[in-house]
Amino acid sequence: MSQNSRLSIAFDAGHLDLPDGNVVVLRAHSDPVLNRFDTIMAVQSFKPEYDRLEQMGISVSAEIPSDADSVIVELGRSKGENLAMISRAHQMLPDGGVLIVDGYKTDGIESILKLLRKIVPINGVFSKSHGKTIWLTKSGQTPDVMRNWASAIEPRKNRDGFFTADGMFSADHIDPASQLLIAQITKPLAGMGADLGAGWGWLSHQALSEHEKIKTMELIEAEKTAIDCAKRNIDDPRAIFEWQDVTKFSGKSRFDFVLCNPPFHQSRKADPELGRQFIRKAAEILNPKGTLYLVANKQLAYETVLDETFQSWEYMAQTSQYKTIRADRPKASRR
Template structure:
């Protein structure tokens, strides 16, 4: 199978034997599975796919050393701070002297790798460029900065929130979530019951709802978000179940009185409505009769049609021209 993404097409043309190498934070590209080796990712869906294929797969947040690996390829993310974290983590987990290649699209800022590696005292050279992407290579060494140093906390909604560069809205409360919470304040029942926070991010929605006596389950496909939400709840003395999950994949047939979400619509720099569409279409299978789905989204996104086709109706609770808060209620007719 030929590589599908530009960065993998660049790797495919290298005179390299990657069969025992490990891919770090890779995109979804079936060529990588065929090329062999293992994967380290902060994306639960990537880990699930690799494990289903019988391949080695490790969590980004594991601190277990990785031995006997001939080399690793880091796919540079669009977040510069997250790329720095990956480099620090690999320096901690892989033996000194391990070959490392760093690949990324030029528009994604991969050329900044040279300065980052130089600041860490690591040499680097450009190996190749094509498909508007560049491939660098270096060797890992121990560095003085700990990967965990990138974690931070900040205050929002009278809560202390944990944040990591791999989490959406790192270090600040985004305006969409702010509108969602202010809208929920006026529409939340006195007894919220069981609530699913789908795409929990730094945990602000879960913590805010837990303060208001909701029985919280929080899920996110992003392992950094799962860790951040757990830390946020603990820091604020609140409770809730937090699970890694690709939309509803970890929930089996569980149902909730309410589903609340600020769903993502980007995969790196590419618009991707897939997760939000699955969230909406499968929501009736995870709501109790009379349960409601409340989500916030950029006003230009085509979610009203999806909501109406799934639930038969759609209500706009708030609209500030940039974001809209939608609500739908599961009727007996649409219950599954």
């Protein structure tokens, strides 16, 4: 059952009654429940989900609007980001506006409910499918403690001095897997490069600062908040920033090298297939003499797809947690 199906059931059961006016859905997922609302703005900064919402014909924006008559917050995995979304949602509402928070136990919905109960009156809670839907009516100003939660999604410097915000991959520090990959690239990088799933930009930042023969470095990243941070983290005219779904990226045979620390989750589940799609995409966009530099968690099975897509490949380093791989010359059928 999807997160929004719980919402559908809660609406059908008559638990939820929204005032007239526009409904904003933060971290919206493409689910038929959104078709219930006449005036809806879905907010989604992750490009594949943004595209799916657009395909459904839903108005969608990557930016959080400043007002709404009702707001639905769909929880994700980051506590800081979840609380920030609830804070922004509450601040957006007029007195009498309705706030709905929906999420799984694994998203921390139960601790959020406990926290909210201490701060504001809750109208109701509906439990279903390992999760909960909570709703409340705004009355009075947003309490200071809740207002302060919003800062978690404002970019700030992490312990390594790079701009990041809660919710993005390895927000607190440089990812050790990416560090390992950069340390293994001893041959000079040159020409046109791409960074698939660039996050807040560390791999490209390092490559650009260590390899002067790089002409351009395209950072392709699906999470808008992360690519916006990458823009702040990299001050180099050779960098090109693209908010895009890698699996839809077209750049056939254009690149001399690709750097990649691929995502290993699709929505909630660990899913090596997404990483395999990134490897296939790398083979497609590299020129016939191009090289892919990849790092992955050791247990993820990428070897067969590397055999299928590259003339040769080798492990550069293997640790107890990670493997780094260099793959050369994509096979012709992939280009």
